[in-house]
Amino acid sequence: MAKPIKKILNDPRRAVHEMLDGLVLASDGRTRRLPGVDAIVKAEIPEGKVALLIGGGSGHEPLFHGFIGENMGDGAACGQFFAAPAPHIVYEAAKAVHRGKGVLFLYGNYAGDNMNFDIGAEMLADEGIEVRTLRVTDDVAAAPPERMHDRRGIAGDLLMIRVAGAAAAHLGSLDEVERVAKKAMAGLRSMGVAVLAGSIPETGKLTFELADDEIEIGMGAHGEAGISRQKLGTADEITDQMMEKILADLPFRKGDEVALLINNLGATTMMEMLVVNRRIRQILADRGITVHRSDVGTWVTSQEMAGLSISLMRLDAELKHYLDMPSRSVGYSSLEAK
Amino acid sequence: MAKPIKKILNDPRRAVHEMLDGLVLASDGRTRRLPGVDAIVKAEIPEGKVALLIGGGSGHEPLFHGFIGENMGDGAACGQFFAAPAPHIVYEAAKAVHRGKGVLFLYGNYAGDNMNFDIGAEMLADEGIEVRTLRVTDDVAAAPPERMHDRRGIAGDLLMIRVAGAAAAHLGSLDEVERVAKKAMAGLRSMGVAVLAGSIPETGKLTFELADDEIEIGMGAHGEAGISRQKLGTADEITDQMMEKILADLPFRKGDEVALLINNLGATTMMEMLVVNRRIRQILADRGITVHRSDVGTWVTSQEMAGLSISLMRLDAELKHYLDMPSRSVGYSSLEAK
Amino acid sequence: MRVDEAGAALMLAAVARAVLDRVDDLTDADLAIGDGDHGIGMRRGFEAVEMVMEAPPPGIDGVFRAAGMAIMSNTGGAAGAVFGSVFTAGAAAFAMQEEITAEGFTAFLAAAEGAVQRRGGVAEGAKTMLDALAPAARAAAGADDLQAATAAAAKAALAGVEATKAMIATTGKARSLGERSIGHPDPGAISMSIILGAMRDYVAG
Amino acid sequence: MRVDEAGAALMLAAVARAVLDRVDDLTDADLAIGDGDHGIGMRRGFEAVEMVMEAPPPGIDGVFRAAGMAIMSNTGGAAGAVFGSVFTAGAAAFAMQEEITAEGFTAFLAAAEGAVQRRGGVAEGAKTMLDALAPAARAAAGADDLQAATAAAAKAALAGVEATKAMIATTGKARSLGERSIGHPDPGAISMSIILGAMRDYVAG
Numbered sequence A, B: 001m002a003k004p005i006k007k008i009l010n011d012p013r014r015a016v017h018e019m020l021d022g023l024v025l026a027s028d029g030r031t032r033r034l035p036g037v038d039a040i041v042k043a044e045i046p047e048g049k050v051a052l053l054i055g056g057g058s059g060h061e062p063l064f065h066g067f068i069g070e071n072m073g074d075g076a077a078c079g080q081f082f083a084a085p086a087p088h089i090v091y092e093a094a095k096a097v098h099r100g101k102g103v104l105f106l107y108g109n110y111a112g113d114n115m116n117f118d119i120g121a122e123m124l125a126d127e128g129i130e131v132r133t134l135r136v137t138d139d140v141a142a143a144p145p146e147r148m149h150d151r152r153g154i155a156g157d158l159l160m161i162r163v164a165g166a167a168a169a170h171l172g173s174l175d176e177v178e179r180v181a182k183k184a185m186a187g188l189r190s191m192g193v194a195v196l197a198g199s200i201p202e203t204g205k206l207t208f209e210l211a212d213d214e215i216e217i218g219m220g221a222h223g224e225a226g227i228s229r230q231k232l233g234t235a236d237e238i239t240d241q242m243m244e245k246i247l248a249d250l251p252f253r254k255g256d257e258v259a260l261l262i263n264n265l266g267a268t269t270m271m272e273m274l275v276v277n278r279r280i281r282q283i284l285a286d287r288g289i290t291v292h293r294s295d296v297g298t299w300v301t302s303q304e305m306a307g308l309s310i311s312l313m314r315l316d317a318e319l320k321h322y323l324d325m326p327s328r329s330v331g332y333s334s335l336e337a338k
Numbered sequence C, D: 001m002r003v004d005e006a007g008a009a010l011m012l013a014a015v016a017r018a019v020l021d022r023v024d025d026l027t028d029a030d031l032a033i034g035d036g037d038h039g040i041g042m043r044r045g046f047e048a049v050e051m052v053m054e055a056p057p058p059g060i061d062g063v064f065r066a067a068g069m070a071i072m073s074n075t076g077g078a079a080g081a082v083f084g085s086v087f088t089a090g091a092a093a094f095a096m097q098e099e100i101t102a103e104g105f106t107a108f109l110a111a112a113e114g115a116v117q118r119r120g121g122v123a124e125g126a127k128t129m130l131d132a133l134a135p136a137a138r139a140a141a142g143a144d145d146l147q148a149a150t151a152a153a154a155k156a157a158l159a160g161v162e163a164t165k166a167m168i169a170t171t172g173k174a175r176s177l178g179e180r181s182i183g184h185p186d187p188g189a190i191s192m193s194i195i196l197g198a199m200r201d202y203v204a205g
């Protein structure tokens, strides 16, 4: 494609390193970087706390490293762009956040992440550190419900990190944190729509091609194929189509209470997300589904990809309790009581 | 330019209306819309509170209507895309937020905004409602220091809304709120750089043209001309050039404490902002300037324009006090203690 | 043509249609030196004028004031304030008048000019619609009849548009361009000349 | 050519250069059905291999293990884990060996295949590098000498790459494409065949 990739960067091969340095500086003392390893950890983690380790490929900022903080991740193992972190990064990050109560690994379900985090977990097991793994599989476009283990993790990551982060900060055992996180995952469904492609800085190539009047419903966070390539259409048509698929999948039912997340894949305007939100709310109201709380913003991106995703998480009293806790981090809510 | 404008919208002429509906829904009860008027106001405003009215043209989301909430604006008067709100919107919004202690108008310094807000203020004066006006003039690229009144308001709007919002929530008189806001404005300087153009939904036309290897330093939030159109260059070079200009303008001096804001003009990745942050911190450290707190995110945009801006606000103990208060809104920090 | 109360409404409806016909040109002119929204802003304003003129309030001044309010409330931006003021402030010139005379029309332009100047805080030469409006007001003064007055005003406004090409903008969005604004006409000046041209055409019948 | 401890390091340096020469092809193959990062990932991994081979640790198994660790720590993604495993797990086949024999090479491929299968959790036919590695392991078995073994392996791997074109991906980023992945070769399989081709060329001298 002819479009040149114009980015404000120095050497693209050093972009992840420089970005992580910039992130730690932006955290104003709330995070630190592990020396010589692409991992970000919380500056202060109390003894006896269950640790939450998140991570994955870079290029989805503010995910993951931007979500280290109060009631969020304790540490993030960071890979290069769109590439799972190597096992030693996982291992070092986990060691750095472990406080004697075990570590929950929480990350998106991709072959590369699964393998690298698993190798890291085996290295930790050799040292007697207990690790549990929860893979985010919220993308309903990736596979039918009976092949849940083939589903990708997309924007639902944020809700999972918030629930698991708050649970890990307040519950005393890895068992309990895992139980809460699994329950959250069981009720989480997402789907995206892509309008324009993003690129990886080092290759400078767009990761897919879309005609000038085309969109792709269900496209994955790295440009993986979705379920329908079609003409642009109106916001209401697109929203209806996505909501239909998301709601039918769990399925969400009358009386359900949900957390709603509308996520910018990168270059989409907030205006578009708000127009979509308006339609989502009409649909949910029609179906008797209540929104307990909502987030509309830029959380899980795919570089300069344009498009958005919709996530719904079914809540019960316990999940609401954790989701209502104030999560704070550079990428989610920079506010910190000074 | 050939690039088609692909946006997820219904009728572009109704986009502002639908967006405002979507925003109120996203606020989960914390804001409401004035019936029949494009204005958003906080759901609950206590009697006897000094009111803060913000506003301007739409298309810069989450500014302005996304910044209505605790320790932020009490109301926002919203225009169409890139067009100041009509006087009756200003008037109605001000009436809706007034609680007997007067209203501070805070908005960006543009001829259209100035005239429309002034007409609104005159209508309010006729009814005995006291209005003070503070125009944000943070863009150092817009005019030399001796023509401060010719400077545009850009991303510094966010810092001003946070300081003035917190002051208006905690100080008892319009005089005092105005004094604090003026002090904040006196120490605020910003500048942007544009990499790709944005468009207005209804015209579908890019607001300026840049060659594939060109950027414009100092470009305004609506595509107004900056101070230098040049080849792309590295992040460090661009940052050095912008910081040179910003620092020299006030000037910021050794020993100063500042708030730092790195703002996404729309389609730029957080990676780029963090790489720039790394360089900014080096420069500030070299000059002996301390960062009290920082925000890196998408606050004041220009539709899908790519690029970023840097803002610095010089702080004293009083300004720190207000800036450290937790601002909460759909667009800034969606967290609300439930 | 004699322009009475009903005629005033027909005239302003014709003005609205003339502006609406040129929306794309106004957009392009504003894209060149401003932010590209002048055309759609004027469309919002003058679509509202068109509607109001279907059931206008009484009095020529009422007709003009209603047009001004419609522009002021629907256009937004700098144009909404200045073109709104042209009609709301200018309307006073027609108070108690049965028809629009050359003197009334001249007084309308003079009042409009004063209002814009006060509101916008700039003089002629700043590359605004004032550079079409002010020469038009001068040209209309002393004309024998309404036809001559509107013709002179429209002609002067068009010349004013031409003159804005040589000016450096010192207000509005174009100000940032400085010397680079030279060579382009001011979008608001174009609008002003469209408005006066449509008045001339209506009066000419 | 006889491949001793020093030769093993030279061979893996040659492998690294071969991979680095093909980075753009790997990127393009991954752009077609994956996320477009396979080329740059392999570059990170095999640049590290090149460096390590300048001062390799003792023993042929040490050389291979060091290569595997370099790949595992620097590549990232699925490729880092599977190609890392090829060398770290395969290295055991060379323990206590003075030179790489046909048997040793065959045992290396078998061990690599087993490790990848365990780690990746997929069998042949899923459109992965295993579809180049597994046929290569079978083809090398029973060869008379190292030259024949590497030649047979490289040939089988290349045929495996061809065969992946007809497969539907059931793992990795390409899985989402389903039937639309047909017609494209698997990027990791291409890498595997480049690696084995470079080994054959090195052994052929």
Ligand SMILES: Nc1ncnc2c1ncn2[C@@H]1O[C@H](COP(=O)(O)OP(=O)(O)O)[C@@H](O)[C@H]1O
Residues within 6 Å of the ligand: B082, B083, B084, B111, B112, B113, C030, C034, C035, C036, C037, C038, C039, C041, C042, C076, C077, C078, C079, C080, C082, C116, C119, C120, C121, C122, C127, C128, C129, C130, C171, C172, C173, C186, C187, C188, C189
């Ligand atoms: N201070 C001013 N006084 C008079 N007219 C002005 C002033 N500023 C701008 N204008 C007029 O407004 C026009 C721009 O209108 P428009 O594009 O609708 O508004 P905006 O500049 O807010 O985008 C300019 O071409 C100019 O004629």
Ligand SMILES: Nc1ncnc2c1ncn2[C@@H]1O[C@H](COP(=O)(O)OP(=O)(O)O)[C@@H](O)[C@H]1O
Residues within 6 Å of the ligand: A082, A083, A084, A111, A112, A113, D030, D034, D035, D036, D037, D038, D039, D041, D042, D076, D077, D078, D079, D080, D082, D116, D119, D120, D121, D122, D127, D128, D129, D130, D171, D172, D173, D186, D187, D188, D189
């Ligand atoms: N489960 C798996 N088992 C074996 N190999 C795999 C598996 N998943 C992916 N691969 C291999 O990895 C290659 C992709 O590598 P790469 O692009 O570097 O990683 P990623 O898929 O994480 O972007 C695929 O072409 C395939 O050969």
Ligand SMILES: [Mg+2]
Residues within 6 Å of the ligand: A057, A081, A082, A083, A084, A112, D035, D037, D038, D077, D078
């Ligand atoms: Mg990848």
Ligand SMILES: [Mg+2]
Residues within 6 Å of the ligand: B057, B081, B082, B083, B084, B112, C035, C037, C038, C077, C078
């Ligand atoms: Mg405008």
Ligand SMILES: [Mg+2]
Residues within 6 Å of the ligand: C030, C034, C035, C036, C037, C038, C077, C173
């Ligand atoms: Mg304009």
Ligand SMILES: [Mg+2]
Residues within 6 Å of the ligand: D030, D034, D035, D036, D037, D038, D077, D173
């Ligand atoms: Mg890949």
